[in-house]
Amino acid sequence: MKAVSVVTIKKELQHQSKEELIALCLRLSRFKKENKELLTYLLFESEHEEGYIQSVKTYMDDEFEIINRDSYFYIRKSVRKILRNVKKYVRYSQKKETEAELLIYFCQILKDYSPSITRSTQLLNMYNRQLLLAKKIISGLHEDLQYDYNEMLEDLPHTY
Structure with a gap:
């Protein structure tokens, strides 16, 4: 069909x-689970974007806590899964401000993660790609928002 x-x-x-x-x-x-998640967002969470952003941040915090830290293979696999889900949640919202804030938060968590991502080229590349994507998204926002988000970005190293 x-x-x-x-x-x-x-x-x-x-x-x-x-x-x-x-x-x-x-x-x-x-x-599909995604259809139900999208309907949940549209019906219950689209009016409260700040609460939605906070719930996704809480999801990221919880997921980063349970990552198997035995090897970088498991860390990379888990971080890719977290990023994939975050991008899915961003698609539900379709707001650039939400996407920028969640990507910056993802990069902050990844930067502070232990063991350090500097010992894994793939994790470093993932970090740098998301940072560049966040900068690109921020450049398309209103000037006041750009200033606020650029303030957040100053805490993050641009490349290792």
Whole structure:
């Protein structure tokens, strides 16, 4: 089965009743965890962006605590998983401010992580890529926000 375009879906949804739309959303939420997470964000957390950002930061803190530190292989694997999930949460929000703040926080945690990331080229590269991405996102924000986020970035070394 081939999926139809978003425009076609939008036109079809406009012809549905309120009850049918609710049923479609509930059915959609049963199929994938990501669909349910997105609906949760849209219904409960989109109005409280600061709380959402704080919950993602708490998630990062918890995940960094339980990383297996036996070898850099396990550390890299876990850090990639954390970053992948953070990017997914950023996609739900679609706000550049949220993305910049979460990427800066991710870099702060990674910088302070023990054992040091300076002994792993892959972790250093990941850190530098996320730092550059945060700078790029910040450059597209309003001047006042740019100043605030650049203040946060000053604490982070640009490259090791």
